[in-house]
Amino acid sequence: MNSEELFRKLLGLEEPWIIKEIKFDHKEKRVDIFIDFPRGSRFPCPVCGIPYGVHDTEERTWRHLNIFQYPAYVHAREPRIKCNDHGKKTVDLPWARKGSGFSLHFEAMIMEMGREMPVSAVSRIAGINEDSVWRILKHYVDETRKDVDLSDLKVLGIDEFSVEKHHVYVTLFYDIKNSRVIHIEEGKESDVFGKFIMKHPFLDPSGIEHITMDMYPSYISGAKEYFPASEIVFDxxxxxxxxxxxxxxxxxxxxxxxxxxxxxxxxxxxxxxxxxxxxxxxxxxxxxxxxxxxxxxxxxxxxxxxxxxxxxxxxxxxxxxxxxxxxxxxxxxxxxxxxxxxxxxxxxxxxxxGINSAVVEGLNNKIRTAFKRSYGFKAQKYRDTIIYLVAGGLKLPPEC
Ligand SMILES: [Zn+2]
Missing domain, CATH: 1.20.1320 (phosphoenolpyruvate carboxylase, domain 3)
Structure with missing residues (x-):
């Protein structure tokens, strides 16, 4: 296998993509991988899948994983097609998601590190700024959350959570059986239950058999109002x-x-x-x-x-x-x-x-630890990302 073929495999490239050139610059300490496609190549419309010839292209660069200690960059002409039904569309690339300046492998590495270490450390090791790390984390957390399935939710847990020292409370909703945070709502008034239902249109409130919580009057009255068929328990x-x-x-x-x-x-x-x-x-x-x-x-x-x-x-x-x-x-x-x-x-x-929500304590501790290591205003801005990343039970990092 020659080095072009090897890189083609490593990047998951398929027809018509080819590796045109690999440049290793010892002085600049970087590897540049140039990808291209032969003249006359056709690409499927990302909406309907019908293949079209290339309408125009734009030169772009993506940050890829290090190759040994050297940062690697992927360069390519990003093609657009002109679909009869959907107009001008940028085609799907096998090595990166739309709009991102990083390869999928690179983002998967960021996700893997982001679960275990502070964002500042991820940023330093990966050699990209903290904002970029946060944006990658947020993107995959939001994407994965779209598919969260609550159809077998039988025991709902709720608990107040203070995210900073100044007693700003949110209410966290837990799937007790699967040990995960499934929803975050501002405040701790009775209407948090209504908002939870509104934001999960596929949830059937009557399917929830038990709600376990603190003896807070507002939680109790909220549960009675919005989940009249569920039994309230204090475990x-x-x-x-x-x-x-x-x-x-x-x-x-x-x-x-x-x-x-x-x-x-x-x-x-x-x-x-x-x-x-x-x-x-x-x-x-x-x-x-x-x-x-x-x-x-x-x-x-x-x-x-x-x-x-x-x-x-x-x-x-x-x-x-x-x-x-x-x-x-x-x-x-x-x-x-x-x-x-x-x-x-x-x-x-x-x-x-036999309901026991000890998992709530475990999840809360994980969240607290994550906040401690990513203190600062970013931790506020990306509060939900942090919570779901460490306690959402999401299947991350994405496959690539
Ligand atoms: Zn189309």
């Missing part, structure tokens, strides 16, 4: 999140008067087996003290057991916990107990149906 993840918020609120208040509680936040919130030895020792020494925080901690431990007891006694167990909370003499715990009582059915239904 382990959301219940414990609420318990943890209460526990941390109590600790923060108490820490103002009690130095010993400073810097112990995660000792109380993490599961015991996940604590380091140092954290365990610290927790043990503080837990035995007569503190509001340690009392609240026992409520958390007891509440967690709800998911370990037999489902048949879950209701009586939870009722006991609620009654214990009502006698706690801690206003925040009493309030939490009342909330649990009001949402008893949703909590028990989550246990009965």
């Amino acid at each position: 382990h993840f959301h219940v414990i999140k609420m318990m943890n918020d209460t526990l941390d609120k109590i600790r923060r208040k108490e820490a103002r008067e009690n130095e010993i509680l400073k810097h112990t936040r995660y000792d109380w919130l993490k599961n015991y087996p996940d604590l380091s030895e140092k954290e365990r020792d610290r927790l043990m020494s503080v837990k035995s003290l007569d503190l509001q925080t340690s009392h609240a901690y026992h409520f958390r431990i007891a509440l967690q057991r709800l998911w370990q007891v037999n489902a048949s006694i879950a209701e009586s167990y939870l009722m006991k916990w609620i009654s214990w909370a009502s006698r706690s003499r801690m206003p925040d715990i009493i309030k939490l107990g009342k909330t649990m009582k009001r949402h008893l059915n949703g909590i028990l239904e989550a246990i009965r149906s």
Whole structure:
């Protein structure tokens, strides 16, 4: 196989495309690949597929992958045909998508790197500017999202997500079974459900059996209004999140008067087996003290057991916990107990149906990590691209 034939294969070129010349410039440190087609070649109209002779051409260059350490560029005359039905059309090229200055192989490499590293690093390694990297990521994410299939969506999860430090909230919609973010909506009011339905015209709301969420009044009323046939559930993840918020609120208040509680936040919130030895020792020494925080901690431990007891006694167990909370003499715990009582059915239904949205936490962590590494205003502008790229479960990079 000669080098022209090799490059023809590597670029996926088919008739009538040929490699005219390959130039390696040692001084300039670059490889230039010149592609062409023989006189009299015909190309199919990109709309109807009927082949036509070339109407006119435009000289263009595409950035391709490096060949060893040298950047490579593809040069060609991009042909236009004049279709009887569709007028002047630029033909489809086998090595690049329309309008892009990069080859498909190059873009696939950018997508691959973009999932794992900060855009600034991708930009530096690939030798193209950050804007170009963002545009490639956005293009493929948007393209792939067009084919997202929600026909087997049975368990919908929703959760608020704060994308920056200044408490700007979006609501994320999750496909719990397939562990992916399927929709992003501004705000956290009840109408986010309506907007979600509007933007997914093929979604059948009555096909959604369960919606799992926080006990936010606006989410609950929105779900009831827009998904009247679905059952609202509050699963382990959301219940414990609420318990943890209460526990941390109590600790923060108490820490103002009690130095010993400073810097112990995660000792109380993490599961015991996940604590380091140092954290365990610290927790043990503080837990035995007569503190509001340690009392609240026992409520958390007891509440967690709800998911370990037999489902048949879950209701009586939870009722006991609620009654214990009502006698706690801690206003925040009493309030939490009342909330649990009001949402008893949703909590028990989550246990009965075995719905668990722990995947939400995993996806949220992935998203947070991605935002941390691509901080700055681009992260705002390309917010949805970042979220779908790391948590959308999309089949990327594109085939080429
Ligand atoms: Zn046509």
